[in-house]
Amino acid sequence: MIDTLWLPYTQMATASPPLQVVSAEGVRITLADGRQLIDGISSWWTACHGHNHPHLRAAVAAQLEKLPHVMFSGFVHEPAQTLARRLTALLPRDEQRTLERVFFSESGSVAVEVALKIAIQYWRNRGQERHRFIAFHDGYHGDTLGALSVTDPGCGFHDAFSAYRQPQFFADLPRDAATRDAFDAMLTAHGGEIAAVIVEPRVQGAGGMRCHDAATLAEIRASCDRHDVLLIADEIMTGFGRTGTLFACESAGIAPDLICLSKALTGGTLPLAATVATDRVFAAFCSARAEDAFMHGPTYMANPLACAAANASLDLFEREPRLAQVAAIEAQMRQELEPCRALPGVVDVRMQGAIGVVQLATATAAQLRPAFVERGVWVRPFGDSVYLMPPFIIERDDLATLTAGVCEVVADWSRQHG
Numbered sequence: 001m002i003d004t005l006w007l008p009y010t011q012m013a014t015a016s017p018p019l020q021v022v023s024a025e026g027v028r029i030t031l032a033d034g035r036q037l038i039d040g041i042s043s044w045w046t047a048c049h050g051h052n053h054p055h056l057r058a059a060v061a062a063q064l065e066k067l068p069h070v071m072f073s074g075f076v077h078e079p080a081q082t083l084a085r086r087l088t089a090l091l092p093r094d095e096q097r098t099l100e101r102v103f104f105s106e107s108g109s110v111a112v113e114v115a116l117k118i119a120i121q122y123w124r125n126r127g128q129e130r131h132r133f134i135a136f137h138d139g140y141h142g143d144t145l146g147a148l149s150v151t152d153p154g155c156g157f158h159d160a161f162s163a164y165r166q167p168q169f170f171a172d173l174p175r176d177a178a179t180r181d182a183f184d185a186m187l188t189a190h191g192g193e194i195a196a197v198i199v200e201p202r203v204q205g206a207g208g209m210r211c212h213d214a215a216t217l218a219e220i221r222a223s224c225d226r227h228d229v230l231l232i233a234d235e236i237m238t239g240f241g242r243t244g245t246l247f248a249c250e251s252a253g254i255a256p257d258l259i260c261l262s263k264a265l266t267g268g269t270l271p272l273a274a275t276v277a278t279d280r281v282f283a284a285f286c287s288a289r290a291e292d293a294f295m296h297g298p299t300y301m302a303n304p305l306a307c308a309a310a311n312a313s314l315d316l317f318e319r320e321p322r323l324a325q326v327a328a329i330e331a332q333m334r335q336e337l338e339p340c341r342a343l344p345g346v347v348d349v350r351m352q353g354a355i356g357v358v359q360l361a362t363a364t365a366a367q368l369r370p371a372f373v374e375r376g377v378w379v380r381p382f383g384d385s386v387y388l389m390p391p392f393i394i395e396r397d398d399l400a401t402l403t404a405g406v407c408e409v410v411a412d413w414s415r416q417h418g
């Protein structure tokens, strides 16, 4: 019975009943009726080591014995300190920047809110009022009001709030001379009011699974530097190996001024997010003036159980060949999804790390969801995209089941609509 539940992104009056899940292990989700589904999207891109990994479970259980939670104001604790130290050692850096200060929260959207607020206050603390952001077409940064204001209004998630949303600037990604000039002109015209540019590095996720190359990302960084504007990298989807490097920014050899992390941070175990700032950004908040302090503090920030899970997840990245697994997934998906390109109505097939996308000519992909469940796989197409983002530990045969499912379902769709 779900008559007291309100599900996300769901027209509750007409939606078919959701599937009852009883357990999950590795790449398999087990339903109450005994069926098993191979998770093709790592449970909203979180379960990078597979579900219910014994090392993560043990770390959370051990932490549960000691300290399930304590408020994070006036107190700190070892799991958060260790995690902050380990994260900052791993995060992308360049000649000018290292990301050194970690502010924890509990969801990706809040990590973005925190980044936007830090950017605004950074300038205010330095005597400038800058309240606007530049974001990119097809970008998605979350569903809270600040995050949705920097999400492409065309994404369709947030139409009900258009009158309420803060007006921001939206640019095309600077991929060629014309878009580079347009982006630069936007920064020239409005630089004095822009607190930061926000981007999902290398792959824009929920806005349509669009990829861009490392040169485009490097161009964004260079433009921000030229115009003295902060750069926020939203690596909530791309972080922790998903695009082929541990963080997508690495592929362009750049570091942002602020980075947002969540999703795979705890390996899909518990809610946790982090906004990490450079020392330069952090320094603007340190002064003799109380009002320069950052006034934000989620009640469950740095929850010790979630931090323990995240530390255990980092152990697995150290001990197991996750990036090699991502490369193998990319190669297999490239081979096995490529035939979809020839189907009428398919406009693109693309891969970036362990993300494989088949793009349809129409934004009707969500209708294909039941066909995947019938084939024993959990794939959740949306907009015009049918995509896979499997757990990195997936075996070849299971991945082949997923790619075969995508090819069959898209071929059926193509026969009817292509």
Ligand SMILES: Cc1ncc(COP(=O)(O)O)c(C=O)c1O
Residues within 6 Å of the ligand: 107, 108, 109, 110, 112, 140, 141, 142, 143, 200, 205, 206, 234, 235, 236, 237, 262, 263
């Ligand atoms: C790039 C990006 N930013 C932010 C978010 C929001 O994260 P959450 O759903 O945890 O609030 C998402 C979620 O899909 C995302 O992909």
